[in-house]
Amino acid sequence: MKQLLTYISLYTLLLSIVSCKKYLNENPDNRAEINTMDQVAKLLVTAYPDRTYLFNETAADNSEDRTTIASKEGQPFTDLYFWRDPEGTGDCTPAEYWLSCYKAIASANHALDAIEKNxxxxxxxxxxGEALIARAYVxxxxxMHFADPYVPGGANAGLGIPYVDKPETVVFQPYDRGTVQSVYDRIEQDLTDGMKLLKPGSWDVxxxxxxxQAAHAFAARFYLFKGDWDKVIEQVSAILPENNFYDNLHQYGGNLWSLSSDEIVAENTKAERPFNLLLANTQSIYQRKEGAGGNRYGFGEKVKNESTGTTVFGLPFRINLRNYGEPNYTPGKYLEYFYYTNVAQGTGLPYIMMPLFTVDEALMNRAEAYIQKANYPLAIADLNELARARIHDYNPVNNGLTIAKAxxxxxxxxxxxxLLAALLDTKKRAFILEGIRWMDILRNNLTVKHNQIDDHGTETFTELPPGDPRRVFQLPKDVTTSGVPLNPR
Structure with a gap:
């Protein structure tokens, strides 16, 4: 808690350096000078988005219509569920995340500029190295969220997003979105340049x-999107060279089994836990009842039954389900810290420690790469490691995966x-409410189906197929002042 509040205080202190209320429009003359290495290190605390991408969970197939009888209906969740563009930049909107991303990029650029000048x-x-990789990650x-999906081996000539690699020198600076391919090329350059500079033990936390380790995990995800399977395997294997992945996974069926629901929530976001590779301090109400937790369109009975049902391994995973009153559920994954801005009035900001990369995801990325390379024994071995960690009383004879079972x-x-379908089903259950399902939907061209139940109880379905422009979230309208075109609709 003390460490969290330290980071929040640093964030508040440094916000004036890189503040960006309207898409990097803060006057550069208002920024403080960064002229010591300690200031660079503190500035990089803000080089990570301070909002979450959990809005994509509502757009994905991890949500359903829970009806107005049981749940309230409100924005932006209704728009997100029906793949419409939410208005404004409020809580849980794509536009809010867009702004937080460019604010983080501004921090990275300001740090790099200070390093260059001193x-x-x-x-x-x-x-x-951290600044370069953070810039690449953001x-x-x-x-990923605001441009057409990358197609391995394709032209990728669609609109990308502005790749900002220098501090702004003027207000309303014009930007070019480039192409998806050009953005990926620049991400890879920053990533490879940055990884050469990292060394263990450079940070207090x-x-x-x-x-x-976190850089390898990001590189593995990036190369998964690029379809470079050998690099995915190389990067994941570098996280734990001794290949002791089981010891570093979320062991819901092992050493976490005896913990209560509240205790698991607390453990999920601890820096001390080996499964967390990178944590970000983010402001979010998504997991709250007044967020997606109690909204009409969210994690309901059908999704709950699917998530807690029998897996390809023959037994269910343990899911830390939280109940806001049936059918309003939410997977218990994030411990909230409320940062009081005015103790007397009881006002403040809710924060969650958001794991951006985990060992669990990295291992599944390697399993997918092995499947794509037709190395099925190694893919199955990785999948079985995750199952052993997630299933209580896992038995390798009875629960071990085989191609026939898949x-x-x-x-x-x-x-x-x-095997690929079994992997995607495994990930959908294991990583629910982590924003990863949307990544799998994009990479694997999966159609998303949402239900709607009318006042008479009649259920209908709508689909979001591959190629539909609504699979690309819309940019904030204000970006047009910098010459940036919006996504087609």
Whole structure:
């Protein structure tokens, strides 16, 4: 808690340096000078988005119509569920996340500019590496949510997002969105340049920074999007060279089994836990009842039954389900800290420590790469490691995955397609409310189906197929003042 409040205080203190209320429009003359290495290090605390991308959970197939009888209906969740563009930049909107991303990029650029202008010596190089990788990561999250999906081997000539690599020098500076390919090229350049500079032990609390393990995890996800399977395997394997992944996973079926629901929520976001590779301090109400937790369109009975049902391994995963009154559920994943801005009036801001990268996700990324390379024994071994961690009393004979089991469970007759479908189903259950399902939907061209129940109880369905422009979230309208075109609708 003390560490969290320290970071929030640093964020508040440094906000004036890089504040960006309207898409990087703060007058540069208002920014403070950064002329010591310690200031660079503190500034980089704000090089990570301070809002979450959990809005994509409502747009994905982790949400359903819980009806107005049981739940309230409100914005932006209704718009997100029906793949409409929410108005404004309020809580849980894509536009809010867009703004927080460019604010984080501004911090990284300001730090890099200070490093360039000052003779800090070699000791500053890990911070330079962190700034480059943070800039790459944030741009990747932006291009993932706000531009056409990357197609491995494709032209990727659609509109990208502005790749900002220098501090602003004028207000309303014009920007070019470039193409998806050009954005990916620049992300890869920043990523590879930054990784050469990192070294362990450069930060007091490494889990809040792009330490080497977190950088490998990001690189693995990035190359998964690019379809470079060998690099995915290489990067994931570098996280834990001894390949002791089980010891570093969320062991819901193991050492976390005896904990209560509240205790698991607390453990999920601890920097001390080995499964967390990178944590971000984010302001969010998404997990609250007044957020998505009690909204009409959210995690309801159908999604709950699917998530807690039998897996391809023959037994269910343990899900830390929280209940706001049936059918209003939410997976208990985030411990909230309320930061009081006025104790007397009881006002403040809700924060969650958001795990941006975990060992669990990295291992599943390697499993997917092995499947794509038709190395099925190693893919199955990785999937079984996750199952062993998630299933209480896991038995390798009875619960171990085989290709035959994958075919029976998924209905697929092709070995690769059956294992890939089993992997995606496993990830959907394991990573619900972590924003990862939307990434899988984009990369695998999955159609999203949402139900709607009218006042008479009649249920209808709508679909969001691959290629639909609504799969790309809309930019804030204010970006047009910098010459940035909105996404087509």
């Amino acid at each position: 003779n800090f010596g070699d000791k500053v190089l890990p911070y330079k 741009h990747h999250m932006l291009v 490494p889990k809040f920074h792009f330490n080497p 075919k029976t469970f998924t209905g697929k007759t092709d070995d690769k397609q059956a």
